[in-house]
Amino acid sequence: MTALPTAPVVVGADGSRRGLDAVEAAAAEAALRHRPLRIVHALVSPVIDFAFAPGLTGSSLQALRDQADAIVREAALLAAKVAPEVTITAEVVNGGPGQVLRDESRTAGLIVVGNRGLGGFAELLIGSVAEQAAVHGSCPVLVLHGDRHGTGPVVVGVDGSAVSMRALEFAAEEAALRDADLLALHAWTGDAATELNDTLPASSATGSDAGEEARVLAECLAGIAPRYPDLTIHREVVRGSARRLLVERSATAQLVVVGSRGHGGVTGALLGSVSLHLIHHAACPIVVVRPAP
Template identity: 40%
Template sequence: MTTPHPRPPAEDRTAPIVVGVDGSDHGEAAVRWAARNAAATACPLHLVHALDLAAGTAFGPFDLYVPPVTATLRTRGAAVLDSARRIAAEVDPRVPVEIELTEEVPAAALIARSAHARMTVLGAEGHGGTLRHLGSTLLAVTAHGHGVVTVVRSIDPLDPPVGPVVVGVDGSAFGQAAVEVAFTEASRRGAALVAVHCWTDLRFERLAGLLDVVDEDPEVEAAAAAALAEQLDGWPEKFPDVPVRTQVYRHGPAHHLVEWSRTAQLVVAGSRGRGGFHGLLLGSTSNALVQHAFCPVMIVHPR
């Protein structure tokens, strides 16, 4: 019998895909990716640019109230949103687009809007394999956001994308929610699904000399295969159009999922896994994928 698990939000075509935009190249890549997905799912796009006026980091506390300063920031913010709206229209002019200029802190604005979003999308600076800087907004939203948070690399994703959808399966409630999202995405994309399971959460790079396969130990191999089958139970029947491949390793979920991201069009993972302690909002595997994956990454938070 499978264990009941928190489910991601039911599909709601009225819920928008929310995108944080900042005028950067990686932000524009996120807008393009989100617009393609909005077109494919017939849902609206909500572009958000947060001015962070309350921070007062770019000017003194009294300058905040000087009209030319705040007016300039709002003018620049409006230009960023107009540019993002044009990019979305270039992808598909039929997608309804709403823009929002807010004075809130960027992370707080996106976390709040993620509670009612179909998905929240952010761009990541870096070209696959590493981020130049794990920004505070990116870290906060992936850790504290609601539902599905997707991180898109600054390289513009292929259109149409190629490769399978890869999902990390660990038996946790968060991992189970990720499985549902992964099957849904694979079906929508007409892609195969690769379910990756690691018998332990030990880090691969710290296990030099130890075997990373399970077929050398029949008992471990059988137990791992049974655990994976239980975690996938029922989903292939719900999505008969999705070819499913399973891959079991002994160690290193972060390492193996990052390696799979080299050839995947999308990697899906729970926000934290079986090893996360109470209160941990972003697990080590999810954190590694956000920083090092070569393709877009969906981090799934059960609502």
């Protein structure tokens, strides 16, 4: 699922320390992928009723713009220090952070957001920027939660759905780029109706066993090994909660990759299950991969 080679890594800058952490991480990701980096700052123009705020003049609005320009300049300088070989562009864009990132995702290869900030791009009163990007974005979204581990595998949740296959392809490419192992995790409970697959049609199987679940994972991985012959792939078929198991694996992982929608096992019908849980609780950065358009 490789994006166009010219598609940039996009990061939102809000001037906070966590926002600058996101810029550093995005610069490193752009260098890893040999892609350009695009830094954007969302400028929300205040709605002004001059009858009640006569002191808020055009010069005040210019001051907001000047502050926004300073934020993207600082972010661009930081990114250039982290990845001097990367082509960097920085722009102030009018609009709310969530909408700006959704628009940017249409031409991006990856969106990077932080998990705390000053109310701008990095602010995750979850249901805010990261969720909006993960639910509505058109490209994978990297959420900087937990610690950025320099070692460990790339972990991916696999359930056999189309979007989890996209997540698996993304995770394999990431593991190869990072010279890391790939850990493919398939979690199951033995019931058709689980925390993640309660939208299955009535004709679906009413149960499963370990052998059947192992075959699901083997079929998903069948096309990956030939394309990445040097990639070490570990398989786990575990009976238990996908949310709990992926959070546990994130403690030693470089990255956890999940789909934003699936039919059970790992990705769930809505972002509100496994993906959302990881945005809150993962011990390392996570990537949420969207369904194909």
